[in-house]
Amino acid sequence: MSTGETMRAAPPRRSGRPLVFGLTIIAVLALLFGVPWWTLVGADARWPALVVIAGTILFAGALVAFPALMYMGHGRRHRDWAARAGDTILGVIWVMFAWAVLGNVLRLALAVAGVADPGRSRIVAAATAAVSLLLVLWGYAEAMRVPRIKRVDVTIPRLGAGLDGVRVVLLTDTHYGPINRARWSAGVVAAVNDLDADIVCHTGDIADGTVAERREQAAPLGDVRARLARTYVTGNHEYFGEAEGWLDHMRELGWEPLHNRHIVVERGGSRLVVAGVDDATAASSGRPGHHADHAAALADADPGLPVLxxxxxxxxxxxxxxxxVDLQISGHTHGGQIWPFHFLVRLDQPVVHGLSRHGGRTQLYTSRGTGFWGPPLRVFAPSEITVLTLRSA
Structure with a gap:
């Protein structure tokens, strides 16, 4: 190379990930809204032109409004009215999408049976619309009701006789949020207090928003009664807002925040370690001192004692x-919340709900959750307040 030539640095290579992500979102939204539109409006049902135009405008308007509403509602602006609208659209369109897919299976069956269009497409459209409407109404009622009580016995061989029959009440995923559910929260606490619990646990996702925004809805938690302890750990949604604020607020309400630490409870001469760790996403949140640390949570605990x-x-x-650990209690999955979303949850989690065994000693109970996130719907995934009765061998 001659001295007159200049060396130029190669331009930095641009990552194609944002483009791929954007195209993926567009494709998902096109399917999510497009399949119900085609099933109800666009197939060969030969609806009057006015019906086709009105239906197309409705679906197109919802498709355009949805991303903006979700951004305003769940982004930095945190507009509750936008979150309510966007979440409702998401829930309704998911139900319609799932049953539109099944409706098109019905379309194939009708074709095999010799049913021709436009009758075939009209039957499919009517069935899809009717089932979707029924499930949305039922799902809303299920989401907004005080959860049913679910009772589960768990045998823990290392549990001392004095703690046999101890009742652990599990709350999780209350998700106090854009819909003001202060009365619902009070109803949940009343139901918990009727259970005469020894230990009450909240395993995170307490709210979507800050303490200042959700204080009214969380206030009834201060009235929860338990003989031995009231304990709380953070969920992933705390790290979207103010995890430290919720830890402090739960302490103010009289709960024990188990921020990678443990306490020991005793009854009848037997003792139980009750430990808690931060959520799995805490380490990536950028908040100093927040990460799941099992060693710290169990530091100085007697290794001969059972661990919850x-x-x-x-x-x-x-x-x-x-x-x-003898028994881990968790939430997060919501049991899928709206069928058939549990199939996708299973790709990320080892269990969707219920009691399971892992290794020689450890059991896991996964709750479907006490509240709901986002869409105010629960379809084939009922909420629960769980009573875990611990039994010695």
């Missing part, structure tokens, strides 16, 4: 097994 561990996500069970 609060951890928000079921997939934290691997570390619980490594540290000899």
């Amino acid at each position: 561990l609060l951890a928000h996500q079921p997939k934290q069970i691997g570390a619980a097994v490594e540290h000899g």
Whole structure:
């Protein structure tokens, strides 16, 4: 190279990830809104032109409004009215999408049976619309009701006789949020207090928003009664807002925040370690001192005592097994919340709901959740207040 030539640095390579992500979102939204539109409006049902135009405008308007509403509602602006509208659209269109897919299976069956269009498409459209409407109305009622009580016996071989029959009440995923559910919260607390609990646990996702925004809805938690302890750990949604603020507020309400720490409860001469770890997403939140640390949570605990561990996500069970935990209690999955979303949840979590065993000692109970996130719907995934009765061998 001659001295007169200049060397130029190669331009930085641009990542194609934002483009791929954007195209993926567009494709998902096109399917989510497009399949119901085609099933109800666009197929060969030969509806009057006015019906086709009105239906197309409705779906197109919802498709355009949805991203903006979600951004305003769940982004930095945090507009509750936008969140309510966007979440409702999401829930309704998901139900319609799922049943439109099944409706098109019905279309094939009708075709095999010799039913021709436009009758075939009209039957499919009517069935899809009717089932979707019924499930949306029923799902809303299920989401807004005080959860049913679910009772589960869990045998813990290392549990001392004095703690046999101890009642642990599990709340999780209350998600106090854009819809003011202060009365619902009071109803949940009343139901918990009727259970005469020894220990009450909240395994995170307490709210979507700050303490200042959700204080009224969380206030009834201060009235929860428990003989031995009231304990709380953070969920992933705390790290979208102010995790430290919720830890402090729960302490003010009289709860024990188990921020990678434990307490020991005793009854009848027998003792139980009740430990808690931060959510699995805490480490990536950028908040100093927040990460799931099982070693710190169990530091100085008597290794001969049984351990009840609060951890928000079921997939934290691997570390619980490594540290000899007897029972982990979790939430996060909502049981899928709106069928058939549980199939997608199962791709990320080892369990969707219920009691399961992991390794030689450790058991995991995963709750469907006490509240709901986003869409105010629960379809084939009922909420629960769980009573875990611990039994010695």
